[in-house]
Amino acid sequence: MTFDNVFVATFAAILLTLTAHVTARVLARKLSWLPMVITALALVLLFLFILQWDYNDYYDVAKPVFDHLLGYVTVLLAVPLAAMNFKGLPVKKLTLIVILASVVGALLPMSLAYLFALSHDTILAFATRSVTTPIGLSVADLIKAPLAMANLIIIVSGLIGGTLARFLFRGIDDDRAKGLALGLAAHAFGTVEAWQISHTAGRYAAFGLAVNGLVTAVWVPIFISALSI
């Protein structure tokens, strides 16, 4: 499929993406086991295949609009972080957990990628593994890591964490600990899973996701640029 007019092509790209998103949302409500992001992603690819629209052409016209949306979502993540209620919490220990999660979340996957002799671009993309997609893509852009690879890593690792969390949490009885770990290590998918555990777990996961994103977004680009990787 080709378009002569850029405006029409952009409109078609937004419409296609919106249709996939809304359909995935409706399906996820009816079938609770269905991961919404993966369904929406598969639907976009299916629609592109049906319309015989090359992905690169679709992405070229969608990019200017969706880059703005991505920026707005990143900025919006400051709200749950600023609204967090710290009353009664061991703030020092919580801070230590967040710092540990952020450092391990970036350095462990990068070291493993290096050990497995993966390419330079892939190692850089792994720096974003533990942060949520909007922030991860902004960080990837900043450290010159390939965006599609960074996004693949973020999505698949979130899915792995969200799916296997219940098996890992067998000896853990505090929902706050479960939620915090899910938000810090498995970002958006983990947060969705945490909401299934309880509201307390969900709120802690949202906090973990936002604070880890913010902390990692600040130190990772500085660290990468200082090392001149």
Add this chain to the structure above:
Amino acid sequence: MKSTHSAHLPLWLALILTLTMVIVVRESAVIICQLAGIEKAANIVGLVAMFFILMAWRLLKGLPSWLTQASNTLLVDSGFAFLPVSAGAGLLLFALGDELWGVMLTMIISTLIPLWGLAILANRWLNHDVSIDSTTVEEHKGQL
């Protein structure tokens, strides 16, 4: 320091106000970062700036509950913003070639070990404080 206070607004108005704030902060960050020659950092600068603005608001007046309600509503559908890039990631998975197993192993190990370790650590540290002052924390478990 109040986290949120109740101030009733219709959801549509809360959404418009929240979106306006987010757009103004992000676009201002874009302009400032362009002037500073760090265009690519605009989203992160916007996030940090928004956080400081909201923290100042929280310290001075307390954040209104409509703001958190609107942000929760918007964040539920935030996946829409990264759907085109995500579709590219889906295609990339089939084109990884030799790197597929290395990438998969790295993702599995680097996700599950921190997830398990952080849960154990948080369980121990947060519960340690429960034993010190169980009333306060039980209260907090419910309210957060």
